[in-house]
Amino acid sequence: MKAFEYATAHSTDSARQLVADKGAYLAGGNDLLGLLKEYLVSPNILVNIKSLPGLDKIERGGKIWTIGSLVTVAQIEDDAEVKKVFPGLHEAASEVASQQIRNVATVGGNLAQHSRCWYFRHRDTVCLKKNGDLCYARNGENRYHSLFTGNPCISPVVSSLATIFTTLDATAIVLRDGKETRMSMAELYQRAWENPLAHNSLNNGDLILRVEIPTTRSRSAYMQISDKHAFDWALVSCAAAAEVVDGKLKSPRVALGSISPVPHQVEAANSFLDGKILDDATVSQAADLILKDAKPLEHNAYKMPMAHALIRRTLLKLKGDA
């Protein structure tokens, strides 16, 4: 990696100033360190934000919970109240990487992490995401890539938290140009769909401060399938959330991760599920709707049946014991 300056910020304002045009925020550092070592990013300064006050707390509200961006994934995983109120969030957190990584990985870092595409990550490959002319994955080794591919860069979003947050209608509060900007999960990733150079919609210097989660959906679930049983990226991940009133779904949301550059939601599937009783036929129809426009590539069509199964299973988990 290239040499860099290092500073610790004690306020969000000073953090922003220190990062300036060419710096990078450092929290858990899991993604950043890899990017630095592979020369994928070369910031002139790393600004340690772990001392920023007030961003490391989970605040419980009646209607809205707030999770600070410096809250670790392990904190979420270990929080008994989170497990009760947002079981899907607990499940998503516990599937992230390994215990060691969860201990230091932060919510902000999980959301803002860069593409894992092995062409992007390879030091000798200059792909679209690195300002090259070609997406090598599209006609190459694309087993880990997107099923929804009508855009330039097909590397999928891999944040487990983004997938579950999407279904919980969570909002990221981002400090941009000195002001707090609210972004839905769809907005937080929209740019990764449009612009191959982008990993998300954040500008350099934008800082995720916290995530707000409404408590309107008391049932939620998250599942993922990887090649391995732990410490492996999801091949497909699925989250679902809803209220269940008299056995019927209310305001349901389903989202998939690792199969699109953005958390994948299909409005038609959400409205189809609204008011439905969960049974095998219903969840199967929902899965059909969610996968309807998929365009599997040469090596990733296996994600179709896998995603179908995961959607069905995750939705059925919303039934709970009741």
Next chain:
Amino acid sequence: MGGGFGAKFGAGVEGILAAKLSREAKAPVRLMLTRFDEALAVGNRPSSFQKIKIGATADGTLHAFEAENYGTAGIGGGGDAGGGGGGADIPMPYIYKVPNTRVKQSSVAVNAGSARAFRAPGNPPASFGMESAMDDLAVKLGMDPLELRLKNDPSEIRQREYKLGAEKFGWKQKYQKPGSSPGVVKTGIGCAGAAWPAGGASKSTQGEAQINPDGSIEFRLGVQDIGTGTRTVIAVVAAEILGLKPEQITVRVGDTNFPPGPGSGGSTTCASISPTVFDVCTKALEQLQTQTGIADARGENWFAACKKLGVSPLVVHGQWQQGLSADHACGVQFAEVEVDTETGLVTVKKILGVHDCGLIVNKITLESQINGGIIMGLGYALYEERVMDNLSGVVLNPNFETYKLPGIADVPDIEIVLINMPERGVIGIGEPATVPTAGAIANAVANAIGVRVSSLPITPAKILAALGKVPPPVNA
């Protein structure tokens, strides 16, 4: 900890370059390969593409075997290019006796690092291919695959191991017809056998011991301990013969100033050093008797005898002796798996390994070798794959993020049954322990889902494809 596993058995181009550089620079040169470097240029286990045709009479007696195998062994087709890994040929037909065989093998030369030895070169791929074919044959014959093996395996030791293992594993109770396990998550069992024709000794092995008047004793052998417990074996053998405790023995290895030892490969180390240490100890006891007059210097007499040496330590030289070691370890393994037929995820529930290696020298390191061999075999079966881009030729996964290795959550319950055969002498176990694992797992998967995944690693993607669940790609 650590390990060589064969890849560092030869100096390789990079090793020779480092030595040349050192000579030119008249300074030490340290050679350090990153995972990226390892993936890029310094050679690999040869690949193996096999086409096997196998025929038997109706009672399951093997009659004919025809096979083609080719693989890439790097530059010059492998062979001898400094990598120490041999070519791409594999032993075929593996293990079993077949009266009529026709085998064609070729090495494909490519501009890449030369073949590297990888724990039992040639054997895990040979076992996977042959044992897969055996199970497919058993299905066609309507036979229990274990019965088919007992009918055709010429090894008396493996016959014993299969019977012992089947009993322990509950093979008869667990065996179901392929694909007949009910439900979405199907269970299956499989087994496979191992052979390791090497594992014998390097006969030129030498060693020495320095016995000091204070009773301390130091062994010096030019052998290297690459994480396999070589130091432990030396201490254990010496302690037993001298009537001391292993912790009283100091062991020094890995120095070219010491008497020359064997290479740490081919599972030959144990069989080379054990008789050597035995010889050193025997000679030491003889000399102690001569010099001190104490008839038996072992055990409780040790310190008194050493004290009588006066001020000069006794240095004894010894070498490998005939009749204390052998080769040809065998082994069989049984696997039980669960396969989720909707997601393709394979979960290995249990591996039972029944292994022999002649006289058991040290049970802990032996079991550790077998555990490690099985876990490595599990990686070969389900996870490990070097992925290259067809267009650019770059290795896309030069890291443990996407070059996947088994983690603790992937490792099943492993049970080990050891057959102690002191009459055979000492034999190495490092390699046979990893040979049959992939074949056993692959057979268990085929038994669970009723169709075969014919290439490794057996990923969820391949399971779903084998089950006919993967739609064709869409041309955007």
